Amino acid sequence: MSKMPPSYTSTTNACKLCKPLGASLAFRGIEGAVPFLHGSQGCATYMRRYIISHFNEPIDIASSSLGEKHAVYGGSANLKLGLNNVTKKYNPQLIGVATTCLTETIGDDVKRIISEYKAEFYNGEKPCKGEKSFELGKSFKLEKSEIDKVSKRDPYIISVSTPSYSGTHIEGFHAAIKAVVEQLTEPAGLINEIHASPDDIHTLEDTFPVTALTRESVNFMPGFVSAADLRYLKEVLTDFGISFTLFPDYSESLDGEALNDYPLIPSGGTPIENIKKMGWAKITIECGSTLPKESAGTALAQMYGTPLYRTSLPIGIRETDKLMDKLEEISKREIPARYRSARGRLVDAMVDGHKYLSGKRAIVYGEEDLVVGLTSFLAEIGIKPIICASGGKSGQLNQAIANVVEGLAPLPQVYEDVDFYDIEERAESLDIDILVGHSKGYAFSRKKGVPLIRVGFPIHDRIGGQRILHLGYHGAQMLFDAITNTIIAKKQDDSPIGYSYM
């Protein structure tokens, strides 16, 4: 960091969102789940609106809709009523309850309320899929009646504390996936036993496909990436022949097909049965350079001894290389031809375009992990990152940026915990060629007269934000073309000549 900037009390045009929004998105990435905010009605509605404007998809977030008397006497009754209504109407497999600043401050003990609720409404059976029939030594073949019962099972209820006065949407996202892992995973044992009796496996698989996940499986937790990124990661893992649990996975639930019927809960999402078994995977891969010390990955390591491999978001050549190397090691296979050739084409394109980019100066802003990944890629293609900024404050951004620019570009100014007012002020006297970040930088881009490359979340002023591919060689290729063409277009449009070859 070059110099300490002035510090303001007020926040103007924040470069972050609030914690429960991140939790809601993570819960949306679980199959059959309904996100639920314990707070006043506005939180859920505002967040739905914000998410819808990016994904152009419906997202139902339930709310306990607290009123004044609940704020005084506690939100317990409304939380229970809300859980019950969501269960009746959506028949969910899981309800993900995130708190809000209101319910955190009035001190609702959500865990206790949920256990009271279960005691009151659940019919004594464990709210898990057919454990009764999975008891050791018993037959695990499900009768038709059992299966019916299973489909109408009481939902799992996961709770996570997400007061918006501490941390951003990214902390909320990570807190939610950690809570899911802690509250849903199960020790190995039961299903191993099931496999011991091959005759019945097909019956089980029909109901709960479980094969190939045990011990061989890889947990992949990419962080908050786009729907296209999630689909891409699934392809990569599949192409390596790796069986995996990608969590969370909102690639379909927040980017689905046109439908004839409005589904109660959109299809897609990480299957709950897979999440339950994450503890006994071969390894957990967690992406992010500024992850919290304690995460879903560390929880799995502590609870089940699952080895944890943390790596940056695979953006650009070097970070993708790292991931590919790791996947080669895990799968004991060479990188599939598709990715090797994509890498080759990317390098070829980088050479073709390098003169347009060399020495251009960029500001990168947004979520810390994304900023690190993008900065890394910009440095690789010869663009100088000048300012790297985030509304998050992990305390790790500066070091992470230093790591990725080393040997390629000088250390940029790195700022955590800033808003757009700060960013603009610091950029005021600087020559900048390009901004890279989400659409909330548009006002700044317009004022500064500098083009904006839209990446990440949210993108509220263009269509298809969910389909932007950032990850892997393929994502880097798309970013490269977008960045290069934006810079070329600017030069072409600004020129009085009207060049037809650039």
Added chain:
Amino acid sequence: MKAAAVLKERENQIHRKGKEPFSIECNKESLAGAVSQRACVFCGSRVVLYPIADALHLVHGPIGCAVYTWDIRGALSSGPELHRLSFSTDLQEMDVIFGGEKKLYNALVELIDRHSPKAAFVYSTCIVGIIGDDMGAVCNRVSKEKGIPVLPVMSEGFKGNKREGYQAACDAMFKLVGTGDTTAISPYSINILGDFNLAGEIWLIQEYFNKIGIEVVAKITGDGRVDDIRRAHGASLNVVQCSGATMELANMMKRDFGIPSVRVSYFGIEDMADALYDVAEFFKDPVIMDKAKSLVRSEIEKIMPELNKYKAALKGKKAAIYVGGAFKAFSLVKAFRTIGMDVVMVGSQTGTKEDYEELQEITDQGTIIVDDSNPLELSSFLKEKDVDVFVGGVKERPIAYKLGVAFCDHNHERKEMLAGFQGMLNFAKEVYTSVMSPVWKFVPRRIKRESEVGLVERINKGEKP
């Protein structure tokens, strides 16, 4: 009404015209877990005050409330654009524990020094209501120190729904009214209340009033200015649009300043014309009435030829309406009738019993009338009625699109002017462009509706799709 998508507790908030005598429950707290489309008190206050362009709007609370309302409305300003920035005290854990008053004070002073606003509105959020910051005291202190009105808006989210937020906003604005100089205001003068200048609508409405010889004193709040609101009590009449947003301000101005009000709507030919006639009527000046009549005549003549083209194409198509305030719904029902379409479902987030009674009066048999609905209900109604176009806001749009139903944005974010005579034409055009798009031919719902021969086959045979 019974359907799988409807929770028992909500059955009385849905009415189907014709079957039974009219009865509907409304103005209730949203049912927990029902995924209401409503927002909160803060939202109500924020949408009403947001367009006041030369005031500072500081949200006192954690970051969410401010960030989700950053530049949220298409409320245009002809001058300053301070309203388009998002200011927050971004309360952190320590502030919650020790109180946020000091931070609020410092933030206010900092922002007022930086932007020199004409006034500041400070919005209370859920958490501020709980930790008990004395916002009033801080606002008074800053107001004295900085010499501008600093107005607390008591908009804690949990205190009710949007309606209570409207009230809080009106309470805050009312403190400004009566503090400005009213000399030189014409006796033929009005305030425009309840228009928010989305896509520049208030400029058009103001132009209409000016053309018939009426001065507009304060625009509340579209393209709003603090000094105009301060002298709003100098106007002879308050012309109030919208169900509830600014009605309370008009009521308070009636009480304290004796200013009468009329309720109007600027959407649709009939309502726009009535608005001008009602105002002209009030002034009892034949010149004004004549001008109003000739304006209405010439504006309608201007738009009719094109409007008729849209009408011919849209005739008999079915529309569904779900909007924030019921007053807008009345106008939309009439506007759809103007272009030959049938309204088969109409609902609002915050309608009153009287509103729904009126809706029931003006709609056809079988129309579904619904209060405080949610995605599952709305989608089931869209399917049941086989709707061609849905009118609503951002949260309704993906429901329509997912089911392959055309959509018309009639919310705070829209970029098309839908008020006034020109607005009626724009509305018809927007409905037309969505309904008549070829994309519906490819969505599952429409493919089902197609006859035995599939679309592609027919295209291949050279037939019209």
